[in-house]
Structure formats: C-alpha cells, structure tokens
Amino acid sequence: MSIILKTEGLKKTFKLTAKQQKLQNTKRKVITAVDNLSFEAYEGEIFGLLGPNGAGKTTALRILATLIKADEGDAMVDGSSVKTDPAAVRAKIGFLTSELKLEDFFTPNYLFDFFARLHNIDPKVSALRKKTLFEKFGVDKFAEVKISNLSTGMKQKASLVISIVHDPNIIIFDEPTNGLDVLTARVVTDFLQELKEQGKTIIVSTHIFSLVEKLCDRAGIIINGKMIVCDTLAHLTAEKPLEDVFFDLYAETVGEAV
Amino acid sequence: MSGIVTVMKKEFARFFGDKRMILMTLLPAILIYVIYSFMGTAMADMFAPDADRTQYVYAVSAPDRIVQKMTDSGLTIHHIALDDVDAVKYRISERNADLLVIFPDHFLQDVEAFDPRTTTALAPNVAVYFNSAEPNSLDTYMRMLGILDAFEASITSRLFDINRDITDADLATTADLTASIIASILPLLLMIFLFSGCMGLAPESIAGEKERGTLATLLVTPLGRSELAAGKILSLAVLSFLSGLVTAIATVLAMPNLMAGAEEFIDVGIYGVVDYIWLALIILSTVLLFVAMISIVSAVAKSVKEANMAVTPMVIIVMVVSVAGMFGGGAQENPLFYLIPIYSSVQSMGGIFSMEYSAVNVALSAASNLIYACIGGFALTKMFNSEKVMFSR
Numbered sequence: 001m002s003i004i005l006k007t008e009g010l011k012k013t014f015k016l017t018a019k020q021q022k023l024q025n026t027k028r029k030v031i032t033a034v035d036n037l038s039f040e041a042y043e044g045e046i047f048g049l050l051g052p053n054g055a056g057k058t059t060a061l062r063i064l065a066t067l068i069k070a071d072e073g074d075a076m077v078d079g080s081s082v083k084t085d086p087a088a089v090r091a092k093i094g095f096l097t098s099e100l101k102l103e104d105f106f107t108p109n110y111l112f113d114f115f116a117r118l119h120n121i122d123p124k125v126s127a128l129r130k131k132t133l134f135e136k137f138g139v140d141k142f143a144e145v146k147i148s149n150l151s152t153g154m155k156q157k158a159s160l161v162i163s164i165v166h167d168p169n170i171i172i173f174d175e176p177t178n179g180l181d182v183l184t185a186r187v188v189t190d191f192l193q194e195l196k197e198q199g200k201t202i203i204v205s206t207h208i209f210s211l212v213e214k215l216c217d218r219a220g221i222i223i224n225g226k227m228i229v230c231d232t233l234a235h236l237t238a239e240k241p242l243e244d245v246f247f248d249l250y251a252e253t254v255g256e257a258v
Numbered sequence: 259m260s261g262i263v264t265v266m267k268k269e270f271a272r273f274f275g276d277k278r279m280i281l282m283t284l285l286p287a288i289l290i291y292v293i294y295s296f297m298g299t300a301m302a303d304m305f306a307p308d309a310d311r312t313q314y315v316y317a318v319s320a321p322d323r324i325v326q327k328m329t330d331s332g333l334t335i336h337h338i339a340l341d342d343v344d345a346v347k348y349r350i351s352e353r354n355a356d357l358l359v360i361f362p363d364h365f366l367q368d369v370e371a372f373d374p375r376t377t378t379a380l381a382p383n384v385a386v387y388f389n390s391a392e393p394n395s396l397d398t399y400m401r402m403l404g405i406l407d408a409f410e411a412s413i414t415s416r417l418f419d420i421n422r423d424i425t426d427a428d429l430a431t432t433a434d435l436t437a438s439i440i441a442s443i444l445p446l447l448l449m450i451f452l453f454s455g456c457m458g459l460a461p462e463s464i465a466g467e468k469e470r471g472t473l474a475t476l477l478v479t480p481l482g483r484s485e486l487a488a489g490k491i492l493s494l495a496v497l498s499f500l501s502g503l504v505t506a507i508a509t510v511l512a513m514p515n516l517m518a519g520a521e522e523f524i525d526v527g528i529y530g531v532v533d534y535i536w537l538a539l540i541i542l543s544t545v546l547l548f549v550a551m552i553s554i555v556s557a558v559a560k561s562v563k564e565a566n567m568a569v570t571p572m573v574i575i576v577m578v579v580s581v582a583g584m585f586g587g588g589a590q591e592n593p594l595f596y597l598i599p600i601y602s603s604v605q606s607m608g609g610i611f612s613m614e615y616s617a618v619n620v621a622l623s624a625a626s627n628l629i630y631a632c633i634g635g636f637a638l639t640k641m642f643n644s645e646k647v648m649f650s651r
Contacts, residue, residue, distance in 0.1 A: 065478050068645040091480040100478065101471035105272055117264045118479040 001042040004201050005064070005170060009073035010037040012059050012225075033059040035225035037073070041203055041218075043169075046196050048216035049205040050246065056225035057205035058097070061174050064203070065095040078170060091119065096163040097174035104148035108139050108158040111147070112165055119166035126165065133161045137187065153184040160188065164195075171195060173204045177211060189215060209243045221246055223253045261481045265489025266496075269463065273497050283458060283501040286451070287508035294512035313398045316346045318360040327405050333357075333398065350389050356398040358387040369413060441612035442584065445604045448506055449580040452541065453573060455501035456548040460494050461565035464556035468648065477642065487553075487638040491631070494549045499542060529613070536620050537610050543627035544603040548576075550634025557641040560650070580604045591616065596623040599630050 012034040021027065034056040041047040049057045062068045064075055066086035074081055080088035102111055109130075116126035134140040137157040142150055150158065156179070164171060176192065177185040192202055192215055206212060212219050213233065219242075220230035228249050229236070236245055273279055315333045317325070318340055328335055338346060340360075349355040361384055362368060368382040384406060388399035421427050467473040476486060529537075552569055559565035583604030596602040602623035609615030641647045 067474065067477060068649065087480050087482065090478055093478075095478045099471055100475040102475065103272070103467070103472045104470070105276065110271070114264065114268055115479060118261060118476070118481045120260065120480070 001044060003040045004043040005041040005047075005075070005077050005203065007040075007060070007064070007073065007075040008038050010034050010060065010063055010070045010075060011072040012056075012063060012068070012070050032225050034063070034070070037222070037225070037227050039220050039227055039230050041170075041201055043201055044196065044199045045217040046192060046202045046204065046215050048212040048219035049203065049222055050207065050209070050212050050219050050242075051205075051222035052207055052250075055222045057207075057222055058174050059225075060222070061095075061097070061172050061203065061205055064089075064172055065093060066090055067095075091166070092168055092170055094164040094166070094168040094171040095174075096160055096172070096176065098178060099174075100159070100163075102147045102155070102159055102162065105146060107144050107146055108134070108150075108161070109143040111158070111162055115162050115165045121166055129165070129167065133164070136191075137161055152179065153181060156180055156184060157187070160191070168200075170201045170203070173202065175206055176204055177206075177208070209241075209246065213237070213242050221249055223250060226253075228253055259485070261485035262489040262492065265476075265481070265486055266493040269490065269493035269497070272463075273459070283455070283497075284504060286454065287505045290505060291508040291512045294509070295515035298512075298515040313356045313394055313401075315357045315359060315398060315402070316342075316355060317358075318343065319363055319365065320359060320361050321366050323366070324361075324405065324409055327409065328402070331401055331405060333401065347387055350387055350395060353389060353392045353395070356388070356392070356395040357402055358385075359402060360385040360387075438612065441608050444506075444509075444611055445607035446577075446580045446584055447509055448502065448541065448607060449544070449576055449600070449604060450573075451505040451509070452498065452502035452545050453548050453576045455498035455505070456494065456545065456552050457566070457569055457573070458501065459497050460549055460552040461556045461559070461562050461569060463490060463494055464553050465559045465565035466562045468557065468559075469561045473642075474648065477648065483642040484635075484639040486642055487635050491546065491549050491553055491635050491638065494553065495542070495545045498549055499545045502541070502545065529610075533610055533613070536615070536617070537607065539624045540603055540606045540610070540620060540627075543624040543631070544600075546631035547599060547603075547627045547634070550631045550638065553638050554634055554641065557638055557647055576600055583608060591619070593619055593622055596620075597626045599627065602626060 011032065013030045013032050015030055016024070016026070016028065021029070024031075037056070037060055039047075049060065051057050059068070063070045063082060064077065066082050066089050070083070074083045076082075077089045078092045080092065082089050102108075106114070112130045112134075113123075113126065116123070116130075121129075131140075134143055137160065139154070139158055139161055142154055142158075147155060147158065171192075173192070176188050180188065189211070192204070195202055204211070204215065216233055218230070218232045219236060221228045229245075233242075236242060239245075240248075312334050313332070314336065315328065316336050316338050317328075318338055320328075320335065320337065325335055343358065343360065346355055346358045350358060362382050365382055365384070372379075372381055374381065386399060386402055386406075389395040390399075464473070467476075477483075551572065552565075555568045555572070556562075556565040559568055579600045583601050590596075590605050595605055596619045606615065606620045606623040609620065
C-alpha cells in the first residue's frame with residue numbers, strides 16, 4: 001500500500017488571552033496544541049487519531065483540512081501540500097466536523113447542488129450521486145425540508161452526504177459519531193467501512209476506544225499534542241486491550257496514573 | 259469565476275426565498291410612503307382654513323365703506339364698543355372668534371387729511387388682532403389686509419407699486435424648482451437608505467454565517483477566498499441597491515404628498531437619460547463601497563449583534579458626511595473632493611440633481627468608489643484566509 005497522506009513535524013501554538021489564562025489557571029501565554037506531529041496514512045485504510053479531549057486531534061485535522069495553518073511542518077495530501085497548495089488539498093478531501101454547519105434556511109437538495117457546483121462537479125454526475133447518497137442515508141424523504149426542521153441525526157446525515165459530494169479519495173472525520181444516537185452512529189460507522197471497501201482513505205479522530213478497535217487498521221495515540229505511538233491496530237493490541245495500552249501510555253507521559 | 263456566480267446565486271436564493279427578509283426590506287419603503295403621505299395630508303389640513311365656516315370679524319369704529327367691502331368678501335362683521343376689546347381678544351386667543359379690527363375715531367377724515375410729504379406725524383393706524391395658530395383666523399387676517407390694502411390704494415396715490423399687472427414675475431422654471439428641491443434633500447436620503455439597505459443584509463450574511471459555522475463549511479471547499487469575497491460583496495451590493503432603490507422610489511412618490519400643494523414643482527422627468535446613467539453609476543459604486551465597509555466589519559465581528567453594534571457608528575459618519583456635503587453652495591469643482599469616500603458620492607448626487615455637475619468629477623467619484631470597494635474586497639479575502647479572524651472565539 002502506498003502512502004497517501006503524510007504529516008511531518010506539524011506544530012501549532014495558540015496565544016492565550018488573559019481570560020483564558022485565568023480559566024486554565026496557567027501563566028503561560030502560549031499553548032502548544034500540536035507538537036511535532038508526524039504520521040502517515042496508507043491508501044485504502046482507516047487511520048484513527050485517538051486521544052483525550054484537548055490532546056490536539058481536532059487541531060491536527062483542521063490543519064489537514066487547510067482551515068488553519070501550521071506554525072511549523074507540512075502535510076502532503078495525495079501529493080499536494082497543505083502549506084503551498086491548500087486549494088488542491090481541499091478539492092481532494094472530504095472534511096466533516098460538528099463545527100461545520102449547513103445553512104438552516106436551505107434544503108438538503110439545494111445544498112447538495114450548491115456544494116457540487118463549488119466542487120465543479122458535472123450536474124449529471126452530481127444528480128446521480130445525490131440520488132444514491134440520499135437514498136442510502138434516508139435523506140431522500142427529507143430532501144425538500146429545511147435543515148432547521150431536520151432532526152439532529154438527519155442533519156448529521158445531510159452534512160455527511162454533502163461533505164462527500166465530490167467523491168473524495170480522502171475523508172477526514174472529526175469525532176464522527178459524537179452526539180449521534182446508536183442507530184445513526186451505526187449507519188455512519190457502516191458507511192465508513194463501505195468507503196474503505198471502495199478504496200477510500202479515512203482519517204478519524206475519536207476518544208472512543210471501541211470505535212478505533214472496530215474500524216481502524218492503524219491508529220496513533222496523541223497526548224498533549226504529541227504522537228506517543230503510531231502503529232497497526234494488531235500491533236497495538238497484541239498484548240492488551242487498547243484501553244489499557246492508552247492508560248499505561250498516559251501514565252508514562254503525563255507522569256501520573258489517571 | 260464560476261465560484262463567484264455560485265455564491266451570488268446562493269445569496270439571491272437566500273434573500274428571495276425568504277418572505278420575511280423581503281418584507282423587512284420593503285417595510286421601510288412602505289412606512290416612508292405612508293408616513294410622508296399622512297404627514298403631508300395632516301399638515302395641509304392643519305394649515306388650510308375651513309371653507310364652510312363663517313368667519314367672525316369684530317370691528318370697532320369701522321367706516322361704512324370698509325364694512326361694505328368686508329361684507330362683499332364674505333366676512334360677517336359684529337360692531338363692538340372699545341370696552342369689549344379685551345373680551346374679543348380673549349375669544350380670538352381661544353379660537354372662538356377670528357379677527358378684531360380697531361379703527362381710530364374719524365378714520366376716514368384722518369386718512370383724507372394725511373399727506374406723508376407735508377407732515378411729520380404718524381399715519382392713522384388700524385389695529386388688527388388675529389390668531390396665527392388658527393387657520394381660519396389667519397385666513398381672515400390675510401383677507402382683511404387685502405381689503406385694507408385695496409382701500410388704501412383707492413383713496414390715495416401710492417409712491418410706487420411692485421409688480422403691477424405682472425403675473426409671471428417668478429422666472430424659475432419647473433425644472434429649476436424640482437432640481438433645487440430634490441438636490442437639497444435626496445442625496446442625504448439616498449445615502450441613508452443605501453447604507454441602511456447594506457446594513458440590513460451584510461452583517462447577517464457574513465457575521466451571521468461566521469457565527470453559525472456555515473462560512474467554515476464553504477472554506478473547506480475548493481472555492482477561492484477571493485471568489486467568496488467577491489461573490490458576497492457583489493450579491494449584497496445588488497440586493498442593497500434594490501432595497502435602497504425601493505425606499506428611494508417610495509420617497510420620491512411620497513414627496514408630492516409631503517409637500518402638499520407643491521406637486522407641480524416635482525417632476526422627475528426633467529432629468530435626461532445621461533443624468534440617470536451617471537446617477538446609477540454613482541449609486542452602484544457607493545453601494546459597493548458601503549457593502550465592502552460593512553462586510554469587513556462583519557467579518558471581524560464574532561456575531562451579528564457585535565457586527566450591528568460596530569456598524570452603528572458608521573451610520574452616524576455617513577449621515578454627518580452627507581449633511582456636510584449638502585452645504586457649501588452646490589457641487590464642489592475641485593476634483594480632489596471627488597476622491598474622498600462618501601463625501602464624493604454626496605457631492606456627485608447633489609450635482610446631478612441640481613443639474614450642475616462635471617462629468618469628469620462624477621466619473622472620478624465612481625472610479626474612486628470602485629477602487630476603495632476593490633481594496634475592501636481584497637481585505638475581505640485576507641480575512642477569509644485568516645484563521646484568527648474566522649475562528650477566534
């Protein structure tokens with residue numbers, strides 16, 4: 001398998017305001033969200049970024065999606081650099097996170113077409129793709145209902161469908177099952193498997209061990225912005241369950257048991 | 259380029275698909291029309307005398323010749339004694355009587371005997387009391403003055419007359435009057451309406467999308483940041499222009515109602531096609547500038563509320579500059595004035611409406627507006643690119 005995504009020495013710092021310093025009870029003016037992060041993802045695999053809240057997972061994914069810029073380091077996404085050619089990267093990836101919302105006023109039908117046009121998809125191709133994806137996720141019954149009137153699950157499904165409107169080869173999901181009921185979560189995880197079977201590469205971030213064990217071919221554990229370990233799931237869980245591996249690593253890194 | 263069109267189409271779909279938004283845009287126009295018309299009618303009613311009402315004139319020592327003339331012109335006269343004067347004055351102030359005329363005793367003889375060229379004494383004096391707040395009283399007063407004036411003319415030769423038998427002394431044309439009326443009000447109103455139009459749309463479209471996280475969704479597509487900025491500015495400019503236009507049309511339509519009785523002076527047909535083309539250019543370029551200004555503020559703001567708060571001082575600036583531009587005796591001639599944003603637009607509009615403008619200066623104004631709008635568009639692109647502006651909480 002060939003490498004399709006490679007990050008090298010990614011570093012991202014954020015300045016803390018006086019208020020944030022007080023809230024976090026720290027005197028540091030700058031926090032490092034992602035610290036020298038390097039990892040690779042192979043074509044056709046599901047790669048998991050596992051870590052607690054605030055570990056830097058979302059920041060790393062946002063750098064990959066070109067929403068924010070790294071202070072140092074670079075990432076190559078299917079041959080394009082997030083630093084020097086972010087537009088090309090955006091054309092190659094599908095990015096889904098709960099922070100990115102769809103406009104309440106419009107319907108899934110309108111928004112699918114709108115985003116297809118932004119991705120320069122041929123209208124015939126996009127119409128066919130819309131039909132398939134809408135049917136698959138049950139969005140077809142709500143195609144003409146405004147986003148504001150959809151249930152949380154249906155909104156998430158519409159977001160999912162629209163994020164892959166351009167049939168990208170690399171799909172980046174930040175906490176894909178967060179806030180979803182078990183049924184919708186199952187639909188999403190099944191779909192990720194299906195995408196993998198189609199040869200797509202999927203990067204997911206999560207703090208749910210079972211999700212990584214169930215889905216991922218390889219995983220990296222991030223703690224305090226640093227990649228502590230990155231290996232195949234088989235290797236990671238050879239001796240003990242993933243949860244135990246994580247807590248041992250956490251104790252080693254942070255210096256105290258949880 | 260196709261990205262710009264796609265963004266514009268979406269903005270138009272958002273606006274025209276939302277009945278509430280359309281209503282909110284049309285509401286100021288409707289309100290202006292109704293309020294102006296109502297104010298005009300109410301004011302006309304307030305100052306017009308009641309044609310059916312008998313006008314009561316109280317007179318002291320009125321000579322028969324004058325009483326005759328008063329009766330001929332439809333006034334009802336009550337003769338009173340000097341002792342009743344105070345009571346009548348009170349009635350006039352209470353609007354229960356219209357006029358009190360007090361002639362001196364032997365008025366006619368005194369007038370006959372008076373010759374300003376041979377005496378240093380003061381001429382006989384007629385005292386006329388009225389209530390200017392009461393339209394009937396004011397009307398009676400004016401008629402009484404006319405009667406006295408005519409009487410004076412009939413008994414003595416005046417030293418000179420003014421405009422005798424000349425009925426067309428005012429040589430101003432309808433066009434001049436329209437131009438001066440419109441040039442004095444419309445630039446200020448247009449600037450305010452256009453800015454309000456932009457204010458109603460841009461913060462919602464930019465700060466609103468940012469606040470709701472829908473702008474970030476666009477930022478992960480291959481759509482260029484400059485295409486997004488241009489698409490937003492252009493579509494918002496078109497919508498703001500339409501909104502400002504509707505309000506301006508409502509104002510122009512309501513103007514004759516507001517200035518009841520001045521209808522014949524308002525004739526927008528006096529302006530030629532070229533004037534309207536220049537006006538359209540100025541308005542469009544001004545709207546682009548306004549939208550760019552408000553968009554930048556909205557992009558920096560964290561919420562629609564914050565954007566609206568930040569834009570409010572800009573309204574005051576636009577108003578002050580617009581009012582300043584209305585004074586100064588017509589349009590400025592120095593081209594440098596046409597490089598000052600906002601002020602140049604007011605000057606150009608004032609010049610076009612008063613039909614005294616230099617095409618070079620108006621073109622300069624439109625061009626400078628476009629350049630400032632482009633700089634604004636460039637700044638907006640930078641902001642869409644800046645994670646600090648887009649994602650700071």
